[in-house]
Amino acid sequence: MRPKGGATVQHWLYASNCAVAPAWAGPTVEALVAHAALRNAECGLSGALLFTGQHFIQALEGPATALAQMRSTICDDVRHTHIMTLAEGTLPHRRFDGWALAYAGASVYLADQVRTAMADGAPALLSLLQAFARPLPGANPGCGQHRAT
Amino acid sequence: MGEINVAQRTVHIVDSDALHRRDLAQLIRQQGLDCHPFAASADLADALGYLPAGCVLLAWRTPQPPAQATPIAGEEEGPGPMVRAVLSQRPEMAVIVMAVSPTIPQVVQALRAGAVDFLEMPVQADALRPVLEHGFSILPARVAQQQRVGQATALTTQLTPREQEVLRGVVAGLTNRAIAERLRIGVRTVEMHRGNIMQKLQMDNLAALIRFAVFTGVLDQGLDAA
Numbered sequence: 008m009r010p011k012g013g014a015t016v017q018h019w020l021y022a023s024n025c026a027v028a029p030a031w032a033g034p035t036v037e038a039l040v041a042h043a044a045l046r047n048a049e050c051g052l053s054g055a056l057l058f059t060g061q062h063f064i065q066a067l068e069g070p071a072t073a074l075a076q077m078r079s080t081i082c083d084d085v086r087h088t089h090i091m092t093l094a095e096g097t098l099p100h101r102r103f104d105g106w107a108l109a110y111a112g113a114s115v116y117l118a119d120q121v122r123t124a125m126a127d128g129a130p131a132l133l134s135l136l137q138a139f140a141r142p143l144p145g146a147n148p149g150c151g152q153h154r155a156t
Numbered sequence: 157m158g159e160i161n162v163a164q165r166t167v168h169i170v171d172s173d174a175l176h177r178r179d180l181a182q183l184i185r186q187q188g189l190d191c192h193p194f195a196a197s198a199d200l201a202d203a204l205g206y207l208p209a210g211c212v213l214l215a216w217r218t219p220q221p222p223a224q225a226t227p228i229a230g231e232e233e234g235p236g237p238m239v240r241a242v243l244s245q246r247p248e249m250a251v252i253v254m255a256v257s258p259t260i261p262q263v264v265q266a267l268r269a270g271a272v273d274f275l276e277m278p279v280q281a282d283a284l285r286p287v288l289e290h291g292f293s294i295l296p297a298r299v300a301q302q303q304r305v306g307q308a309t310a311l312t313t314q315l316t317p318r319e320q321e322v323l324r325g326v327v328a329g330l331t332n333r334a335i336a337e338r339l340r341i342g343v344r345t346v347e348m349h350r351g352n353i354m355q356k357l358q359m360d361n362l363a364a365l366i367r368f369a370v371f372t373g374v375l376d377q378g379l380d381a382a
Contacts, residue, residue, distance in 0.1 A: 113294070114267060115286045116274035120260070138264040 016101055018054075018068040019078055020094040020129050023087040025061055032060060033111075035086060040108045047106040052077060055109040055140040059118040062125070063087050066136050068101050094129035102137065109139030165292055166190040166210035170200045171254070172217060176278055180213065183281050189288070197238060204245045209299050211291035214238055215277060216255045216262070234262045239269035248302035250291035254279060308372045314356050322349040326362075327369040 027035045036058050043056065052069035065081075067074060082090055110117065124131035167184045169191065171177040177193050184191040192207065194200040197214070200207075216235040235253045242251050253266040254275040263274050272294060273287045315323065318339075325335035332350070336343045359365045 110267060112267070112272065113290050114273045115290050116263065116276075117267065120263070135260060135264075138260050139268070 015070060016068055016098040017071045017074045018066065018095065018098045018102075019074060019092065020066045020133065021064070021081075021090055021092050022125055022132070023063045023090040025058070025063060025086070026088045027086050029060065032058075036108075036111045039086070040111070044106060044108075047077070050077070053101055053103040053106050055103055055107050055136040056111075057109040057121070057136055057139065058111040059121050060113045061118060062121055064121060064125075064132055064136065066103065066133060067106075068098060068103065093125075093132060102133070103140055104142070107140045109136050166192065166208045167288065168200060168207060168210060168212045168249075169193045169215075170195075170197050170213070171215035172196060173215065176215070180279055180284075183279065183284055184288075186281075187285065187288070197241065201241065201245065204242065207246075209246070209248050209295060209302075211250045211252055211288055211295070212242055213252050213254055213275070213279075214242065214271075216253055216258075216266075234265040235271070236265040236269040239266055239271045243270045247305075248295070248298040250295050250298065252287055252291055305372065308368060311357050312372055315353060319349050319353050319356070322346060323353055323365075323369060326350065326353075327366055 025032060040056070047053070047067075047069075050069070050073035052067050052073055054065060054067040054069075057064040067077060120135065121132070124135055165188075167189050169177060169180055169184075171180065171193070172195055174195070177195065181191045181193045190208075190210075192203075194203070200212070214235065216238065218233075235255065239251050239253060242249055250273075251271045252273045252275060253263075253271045254277045255262060256277045258274065258276060266274055273290055275283060275287055312320070321339055322335055325338065330338070332343050332346045336346045339346070354360065354365065357365065357368060359368060
């Protein structure tokens, strides 16, 4: 799972607008997460996805080829529009243990925070994603966390 | 999602700060909603059993009175335990945490503990409105889900301990023969128990039985039978 050379980790952080009608957003995200958890584990990608009802924010990291493939799949996905790259490049080491759904819900407060963080740039969004992706101490590691093992 | 009767819209508040609690209750009543203010989580906990389903606004203030629920080992201090304490009694309530200048870890902890939203204190009317709308928009589905769980759980209590053991075995994918060996009973007896289980739970096929078992958490009660 872990890359052999430290310098081989590529990362991509993007934000996009949800193109799915609110009534369908719940089931759509469920399907998306179920699929992504499997796919990302298979191809060695880690990261986190956050969905506020209006925006998707996702951090992905892993081997360059796998990431490039996933990126082109994501860019072709009709379920979102206005894909905006907030950060990309090489990382010295991974920032996420596996791939996880950080949050999916309609919290008004969080949607506001995400909008502010989007204006503040990548570091603010990354710390938000990392705070959600951190495993709960003492909690069942399988709960809500889709680990790429 | 169906319309909710405005008369049923109730907001429960827990806030140790009398002034803020009073202002908040006033804001809520101005919006035509019912409001039950409490000064301490313990008071809410005592009343939770009979309060109508609604939004629960929990003020998280430091220093905190001793937490109602023990925090998860290693979890930093935050609103998580207080949210879980309410949801363990009333899982359908739409819990909203309020805090003065909250940090991202505090917000994340509240949402991961099951809060549906967050508010910054002192709470302003224009921030409160959309958050309560959000809470009440998801409430009917949560209430319906809770009723289904309640009905299903009531059905399971009609099973004898032996029938529950057999059910766990069935859900774990064991054959009748394997269940019989584990429980040291005859295969015909297992068949009889299975028949009774289906009848008591009002199921007519195995797939429905499995869905039911997953739903009510029969699976969570340990698979010693497996």
